[in-house]
Amino acid sequence: MSFTQSLPVAFAIGAAFGCTLERAGLGDAKKLAGQFYLQDFTVLKVMFSAIVTAMLGAFWLGRLGLIDLAAIYVPETFLAPQIAGGLIFGVGFVLAGLCPGTSCVAAASGRGDGLATVGGLLVGVLLTGLAMPLIGGFYASTARGPFTLPQLTGAPYGVVVAAIVLIALAVFAGVERLERRA
Amino acid sequence: MTSARPYANPYVAGIALGLVLLAAFALTGQGLGASGAFANAASGLVAAVAPAQAAKNSYFQSYLAAGAPWSAWIVLEIAGVIAGGAVSAGLAGRFARRIETGPHLSKAARLATATTGGMIMGLGAVLARGCTSGQALSGGALLSVGSWGFIIAVFAAGYAAAPLARRLWR
Numbered sequence: 157m158s159f160t161q162s163l164p165v166a167f168a169i170g171a172a173f174g175c176t177l178e179r180a181g182l183g184d185a186k187k188l189a190g191q192f193y194l195q196d197f198t199v200l201k202v203m204f205s206a207i208v209t210a211m212l213g214a215f216w217l218g219r220l221g222l223i224d225l226a227a228i229y230v231p232e233t234f235l236a237p238q239i240a241g242g243l244i245f246g247v248g249f250v251l252a253g254l255c256p257g258t259s260c261v262a263a264a265s266g267r268g269d270g271l272a273t274v275g276g277l278l279v280g281v282l283l284t285g286l287a288m289p290l291i292g293g294f295y296a297s298t299a300r301g302p303f304t305l306p307q308l309t310g311a312p313y314g315v316v317v318a319a320i321v322l323i324a325l326a327v328f329a330g331v332e333r334l335e336r337r338a
Numbered sequence: 339m340t341s342a343r344p345y346a347n348p349y350v351a352g353i354a355l356g357l358v359l360l361a362a363f364a365l366t367g368q369g370l371g372a373s374g375a376f377a378n379a380a381s382g383l384v385a386a387v388a389p390a391q392a393a394k395n396s397y398f399q400s401y402l403a404a405g406a407p408w409s410a411w412i413v414l415e416i417a418g419v420i421a422g423g424a425v426s427a428g429l430a431g432r433f434a435r436r437i438e439t440g441p442h443l444s445k446a447a448r449l450a451t452a453t454t455g456g457m458i459m460g461l462g463a464v465l466a467r468g469c470t471s472g473q474a475l476s477g478g479a480l481l482s483v484g485s486w487g488f489i490i491a492v493f494a495a496g497y498a499a500a501p502l503a504r505r506l507w508r
Contacts, residue, residue: 161366161367161411163409163411163414165365165366166366166411166412166414166415166418167414167415167417167418167421168418169358169361169362169365169366169370169415169418170370170414170415170416170417170418170419170421170422171418171419171421171422171425172358172361172418172422173355173358173370173415173418173419173422173471174418174419174420174421174422174423174424174426175422175423175425175426176351176354176355176358177355177419177423178422178423178426178427178430178432179345179346179351179354179426179430180345180346180348180351180352180355181345181346181348183423183427183432184438185438185452186438186439186440186507189440189506189507190507191496192496192497192499192500192507193500193504193507193508197348198345198348201348201349201352202348202349202351202352202355203352203470203474203475204352205348205349205352205353205355205356206352206353206355206356206359206475206479207356207474207475207478207479208356209352209353209355209356209357209359209360210356210357210359210360210363210369210475210476210479211478211479211480211481213356213357213360213363214360214363214479214480217360217364223363223364227367228363228367228368228480229367229368229369230477230480230482231467231468231472231473231476231477231480231482231484231485232467232482232484233482233483233484233485233487234467234484235483235484235487237465237466237467238465238466238467238473238484238485238487238488238491239487239488239491240465240466240491241461241462241463241464241465241466241467241488241491242462242466242473242487242488242489242490242491242492242494242495243462243491243492243494243495244458244459244461244462244465244495245458245459245462245463245466245469245470245488245491245492245495246462246491246492246493246494246495246496246498246499247458247462247495247496247499248454248455248456248457248458248459248460248461248462249455249459249470249492249496250455250496250499250500250503250506251451251452251454251455251458251499251503251506252451252452252454252455252456252458252459253438253452253455253506253507254452254455254456255372255459255469255470255471256372256373256375256376256459256463256469256470256471257370257372257419257469257470257471258470259456260372260416260419260420260423261419261420261423261427262438263420264419264420264421264422264423264424264427265423265424265427265432265433265434266427266433266434266435266436267436267437267438268435268436268437268445268449269437269438269439269448269449269452270452272449272450272452272453272456273452273453273455273456273459274456275453275456276452276453276454276455276456276457276458276459276460277373277376277456277457277459277460277463278376278379278380278456278460279453279456279457279460280456280457280458280459280460280461280463280464281373281376281377281379281380281460281461281463281464282380282383282384282460283457283460283461284397284460284461284464284465285377285380285381285384285395285397285398285464286384286391286395288395288396288397288398289395291465292396292397294465295397295464295465300483300484302482303482303483303484304480304481304482304483305481305482305483305486306481307483308483313481316481317481320481328349
């Protein structure tokens with residue numbers, strides 16, 4: 157195991173992750189819930205600007221030969237369970253007002269609702285894991301392996317990256333207008 | 339807490355978060371995660387309480403086979419998230435024992451909705467093989483089709499469910 161795979165590095169990266177979530181205010185469930193009532197788009201702004209930053213960074217570092225993109229693990233696609241899981245997750249997200257990462261930050265900043273969400277997550281994952289003999293077929297269905305938007309669309313990597321940047325800028329402009337109206 | 343400092347600009351925080359994610363890609367070859375730590379914890383619990391059950395369950399085995407679940411990479415990462423969140427809140431004067439709830443919801447009811455929401459997200463995150471961290475952020479930045487399907491599904495369901503849950507928050 158290399159140094160960068162080591163547990164102190166995992167802890168340090170996690171600490172930086174937790175710190176940025178807390179700085180953004182994403183430990184506050186009321187703030188996250190505001191997203192779904194068109195009042196406060198902090199979640200979307202933080203998430204989408206983080207995706208765009210890391211996407212552009214990975215693209216350019218790869219293009220300049222500074223990192224080997226082939227060595228980075230791309231989450232495998234299982235389209236049907238991932239869309240079903242997303243639909244279920246979205247309902248839980250509105251109820252809790254937190255997601256797994258932000259629930260840890262909420263709990264760490266003294267919030268009882270964060271701790272309750274953490275407990276619920278553990279129970280939910282545990283029960284679903286126990287039910288795996290029943291749902292394993294669906295869980296493993298529509299497997300596509302590592303499957304990316306450039307592969308799906310046939311468009312070059314750089315074109316997909318540019319398109320997502322443009323979509324992000326349009327979404328940011330739209331939510332700024334919605335927030336001013338709210 | 340009158341001394342609590344205001345939160346950071348969301349775009350600045352988002353860019354900082356993106357740089358943390360990029361550092362994870364470059365240094366470790368993988369992105370950030372959160373629900374995976376819960377999967378490791380659940381696997382460790384089942385293995386401790388009901389080893390026979392854990393041994394024949396493919397889901398728990400996929401975590402147990404990788405080594406001791408309590409010292410998995412993502413478990414240490416989440417320990418870091420908790421420490422980083424606590425230190426950041428403390429430094430900004432934002433650490434306070436409280437329960438965030440809507441104006442019409444009691445604290446006890448809020449703890450019940452938070453627990454229920456957590457359980458539902460747990461089911462969703464297992465099916466999706468990740469959550470807003472491992473799928474949306476990390477897979478999204480790497481342009482994974484399944485991750486983008488997950489992101490769109492989360493927001494579609496969130497906006498569909500929000501009017502029904504309005505009394506919780508408004």
